[in-house]
Amino acid sequence: MQSRGDQSTAHRIAADLEIAILKREFENGVRLDENELxxxxxVSRTPVxxxxxxxxxxxxxxxxxxxxxxxRQPGPAELLEMFEVMAExxxxxxxxAARRADAxxxxxxxxxxxxxxxxxxxxxxxxxxxxNETFHQAIYDASGNRxxxxxxxxxxxxxxxxxxxxxxxxxxPAESRAEHAAILVAIESGxxxxxxxLLRAHVAVQGEKFHSLVVHLNRNEW
Amino acid sequence: MQSRGDQSTAHRIAADLEIAILKREFENGVRLDENELxxxxxVSRTPVxxxxxxxxxxxxxxxxxxxxxxxRQPGPAELLEMFEVMAExxxxxxxxAARRADAxxxxxxxxxxxxxxxxxxxxxxxxxxxxNETFHQAIYDASGNRxxxxxxxxxxxxxxxxxxxxxxxxxxPAESRAEHAAILVAIESGxxxxxxxLLRAHVAVQGEKFHSLVVHLNRNEW
DNA sequence: TGCCTGTCACTTCCATACAAGCACCCGCCG
DNA sequence: CGGCGGGTGCTTGTATGGAAGTGACAGGCA
Numbered sequence: 219m220q221s222r223g224d225q226s227t228a229h230r231i232a233a234d235l236e237i238a239i240l241k242r243e244f245e246n247g248v249r250l251d252e253n254e255l256x257x258x259x260x261v262s263r264t265p266v267x268x269x270x271x272x273x274x275x276x277x278x279x280x281x282x283x284x285x286x287x288x289x290r291q292p293g294p295a296e297l298l299e300m301f302e303v304m305a306e307x308x309x310x311x312x313x314x315a316a317r318r319a320d321a322x323x324x325x326x327x328x329x330x331x332x333x334x335x336x337x338x339x340x341x342x343x344x345x346x347x348x349x350n351e352t353f354h355q356a357i358y359d360a361s362g363n364r365x366x367x368x369x370x371x372x373x374x375x376x377x378x379x380x381x382x383x384x385x386x387x388x389x390x391p392a393e394s395r396a397e398h399a400a401i402l403v404a405i406e407s408g409x410x411x412x413x414x415x416l417l418r419a420h421v422a423v424q425g426e427k428f429h430s431l432v433v434h435l436n437r438n439e440w
Numbered sequence: 441m442q443s444r445g446d447q448s449t450a451h452r453i454a455a456d457l458e459i460a461i462l463k464r465e466f467e468n469g470v471r472l473d474e475n476e477l478x479x480x481x482x483v484s485r486t487p488v489x490x491x492x493x494x495x496x497x498x499x500x501x502x503x504x505x506x507x508x509x510x511x512r513q514p515g516p517a518e519l520l521e522m523f524e525v526m527a528e529x530x531x532x533x534x535x536x537a538a539r540r541a542d543a544x545x546x547x548x549x550x551x552x553x554x555x556x557x558x559x560x561x562x563x564x565x566x567x568x569x570x571x572n573e574t575f576h577q578a579i580y581d582a583s584g585n586r587x588x589x590x591x592x593x594x595x596x597x598x599x600x601x602x603x604x605x606x607x608x609x610x611x612x613p614a615e616s617r618a619e620h621a622a623i624l625v626a627i628e629s630g631x632x633x634x635x636x637x638l639l640r641a642h643v644a645v646q647g648e649k650f651h652s653l654v655v656h657l658n659r660n661e662w
Numbered sequence: 663t664g665c666c667t668g669t670c671a672c673t674t675c676c677a678t679a680c681a682a683g684c685a686c687c688c689g690c691c692g
Numbered sequence: 693c694g695g696c697g698g699g700t701g702c703t704t705g706t707a708t709g710g711a712a713g714t715g716a717c718a719g720g721c722a
Contacts, residue, residue, distance in 0.1 A: 265675080271493055275494050276497065284683055284684055302587075363521045369591075450705080484706060485674095485707085486708090505713090506674055506714055666719105666720090669719100675713095676709105677709085682703105682704085684701105684702095684703080688698095691694105
């Protein structure tokens with residue numbers, strides 16, 4: 219079930235665990251037993267330990283010395299903070315993209331936008347989600363700052379399931395598409411501040427999006 | 441993320457190596473030999489491996505499977521990108537702080553600013569650097585977003601030695617202080633956009649700062 | 663002479679064994 | 693009856709040995 223299977227075992231374990239935690243398959247505070255994990259993955263404890271150490275550094279688990287490692291699921295408050303940072307990162311990308319994007323990069327953004335529009339009538343939020351991601355990715359690329367792109371991608375990955383969730387709100391995909399259009403115009407006209415402001419509002423969690431987030435968190439459907 | 445009270449050897453090794461790399465005590469591309477490191481630290485290879493794995497995740501070293509781990513010192517181009525992200529993060533903190541800071545937090549920023557002013561006549565860039573850090577830290581705290589603060593602190597730590605270096609430019613501390621004053625005013629008056637713009641310019645690497653950076657990089661004095 | 667191939671040494675990576683520390687539990691004492 | 697202290701089991705952290713993979717080098721072939 220793992221696509222990139224030629225990697226070293228420790229990396230594979232870390233990747234699998236990361237996905238599982240991101241999918242909220244573990245409750246907050248659950249202890250990850252090294253022996254149990256080593257049995258489940260069919261390897262010894264050493265690679266499991268390395269994988270856990272890696273995960274600890276990204277903040278998905280916390281390691282208490284001589285106590286063990288515990289998964290750390292962000293609650294609503296921290297999730298809001300993370301979305302706020304996501305919004306700021308995207309805003310920064312947009313600001314830079316508006317100033318630096320060359321013709322082909324603007325074209326890529328425009329193309330992704332129309333693809334979003336085409337995915338809209340199908341009414342499948344997951345299909346829209348995929349196109350939506352390439353739209354944002356195109357803006358990342360146009361920012362011309364690979365370090366910034368790396369940070370944005372990592373956080374996006376971490377919030378993936380929640381962003382996907384939000385698109386299941388009735389009417390949200392259409393709304394999202396409209397916001398994309400305005401962002402595209404701002405970038406085309408080279409207005410960095412406006413692109414930043416629009417992107418910040420586009421990603422931020424407000425109003426209905428906030429309610430939906432909390433409800434799903436409580437129902438634990440994610 | 442938590443490096444407090446580490447009795448464990450692996451964490452200590454990771455911390456020591458991180459400092460050494462940040463101080464540019466290793467050239468770019470140098471291979472970190474597990475045997476050599478284990479001998480130097482007087483421990484076995486296992487904790488060394490864990491430490492290297494941790495460092496790989498932060499991007500300070502890269503691990504090529506079955507080949508080894510190599511230190512990865514950012515060149516001028518990437519360093520510029522990192523400073524640009526730092527500027528954006530600080531700008532975000534400033535924007536939020538202008539809106540959310542309560543009286544005591546504003547007071548803390550003001551106090552740090554005057555401390556910077558007091559450290560100025562001594563003419564010691566390192567003394568000014570310390571006060572400068574608490575000024576920025578005060579703004580971080582006032583942003584009210586702990587996740588954002590964590591990201592800012594980590595990047596600040598990574599760029600520490602370069603930020604310190606810049607203050608050795610003749611006249612830079614006084615210039616910095618003047619910019620601080622304007623930032624303080626913007627936050628006091630609740631003008632988030634202005635605070636963001638000022639902070640972005642304050643941190644960004646431009647003009648003389650850029651030249652100084654490249655020169656020091658080439659002389660390899662850092 | 664240039665290229666290919668087989669072998670070798672070195673290194674990483676995983677498995678297993680051992681030591682040390684924390685938590686829990688039970689009995690004891692106030 | 694409640695708080696406390698020591699023993700015990702389970703867990704983590706480290707050490708070490710072995711297996712597998714990679715790069716380099718030398719020798720043979722075209």
